[in-house]
Amino acid sequence: MKLFQSFLNRGDGPEIRRVRHELIKRSLEVLAVERLTPHMIRITLGGPELAGFISSSPDDHIKIFIPGLDGAPTRRDYTPRHYDPQNGTLLLDFVNHHGGPAAAWARAAKPGDRLEIGGPRGSQVVSGPIKQWLLIGDETALPAIGRRVEELPAQTSVTTLIAVPGAEDEQVFASASRHAAHWIHRPMEQADAAAGILAVLKKLEIPDRTFVWVGAEARVARVVRQYLLDERKVPAQWIKASGYWMKGQADASVKDVGDGR
Numbered sequence: 001m002k003l004f005q006s007f008l009n010r011g012d013g014p015e016i017r018r019v020r021h022e023l024i025k026r027s028l029e030v031l032a033v034e035r036l037t038p039h040m041i042r043i044t045l046g047g048p049e050l051a052g053f054i055s056s057s058p059d060d061h062i063k064i065f066i067p068g069l070d071g072a073p074t075r076r077d078y079t080p081r082h083y084d085p086q087n088g089t090l091l092l093d094f095v096n097h098h099g100g101p102a103a104a105w106a107r108a109a110k111p112g113d114r115l116e117i118g119g120p121r122g123s124q125v126v127s128g129p130i131k132q133w134l135l136i137g138d139e140t141a142l143p144a145i146g147r148r149v150e151e152l153p154a155q156t157s158v159t160t161l162i163a164v165p166g167a168e169d170e171q172v173f174a175s176a177s178r179h180a181a182h183w184i185h186r187p188m189e190q191a192d193a194a195a196g197i198l199a200v201l202k203k204l205e206i207p208d209r210t211f212v213w214v215g216a217e218a219r220v221a222r223v224v225r226q227y228l229l230d231e232r233k234v235p236a237q238w239i240k241a242s243g244y245w246m247k248g249q250a251d252a253s254v255k256d257v258g259d260g261r
């Protein structure tokens with residue numbers, strides 16, 4: 001069952017349509033584990049309970065249920081990177097950082113292991129008179145950005161601006177869109193610093209009707225959004241910015257850094 005609700009459509013601006021999905025918990029099997037890049041582990045999941053999985057937007061998230069560092073059950077947010085109903089597979093990409101149980105689970109995962117997932121509970125589907133896309137993020141947003149680039153219709157213009165630790169962490173997306181990729185290299189320890197992203201962003205043209213999507217460490221997402229509003233005069237309804245994690249805090253995110261501002 002789906003429930004549709006439009007919550008943002010001002011005049012000729014973009015529309016973000018919230019789609020609710022029935023919340024389903026699934027127990028899946030790890031079919032494959034791939035070290036995609038030095039800092040990204042790709043897990044392929046499958047099994048009969050995957051049937052009927054729905055993910056309507058590239059920036060959807062599911063909950064994964066894993067043992068916490070103290071052994072008690074805990075949960076984290078991950079992006080459905082690619083769902084293939086024909087083959088019955090779901091890809092999740094895990095940033096290989098140290099200190100968290102989800103990343104530790106992915107590092108230790110092997111075929112035959114099981115993973116409980118829940119959701120997505122909802123999707124935010126962006127549409128409207130969008131001339132081009134600008135997708136900005138760090139390694140945690142790579143799955144959402146990669147999926148968006150791959151799912152955009154042919155000839156759509158999209159620019160990506162992504163911070164990763166090094167050249168070997170860059171990814172190539174198979175896409176029919178007109179895609180311009182900018183990569184920024186910085187150590188993971190500096191993932192809460194916006195300077196590298198801002199330096200490149202300052203040189204980029206942002207034409208009217210560019211929808212800007214930001215997913216990064218919460219402080220970076222806030223700084224980037226504020227820069228877009230103040231310096232580049234991008235209207236707030238053309239920006240969707242989320243803090244995908246918070247440096248120094250476990251299980252922390254800010255789904256909309258523009259909330260209340």
Ligand SMILES: Cc1cc2nc3c(=O)[nH]c(=O)nc-3n(C[C@H](O)[C@H](O)[C@H](O)COP(=O)(O)OP(=O)(O)OC[C@H]3O[C@@H](n4cnc5c(N)ncnc54)[C@H](O)[C@@H]3O)c2cc1C
Nearest residue numbers: 061078079095097100101102103246247248249250251253
């Ligand atoms: C909508 C949404 C979608 C997301 N999709 C993905 C995804 O597809 N793939 C993905 O890898 N992440 C994704 N994330 C981010 C992920 O949920 C967080 O990074 C989560 O905190 C990781 O859990 P953990 O158990 O490994 O670490 P936690 O136990 O949550 O954190 C432990 C410590 O590690 C730090 N930390 C957390 N994440 C990182 C990081 N990436 N780099 C460096 N330090 C970190 C924390 O600040 C804390 O100090 C998403 C987040 C959101 C909100």
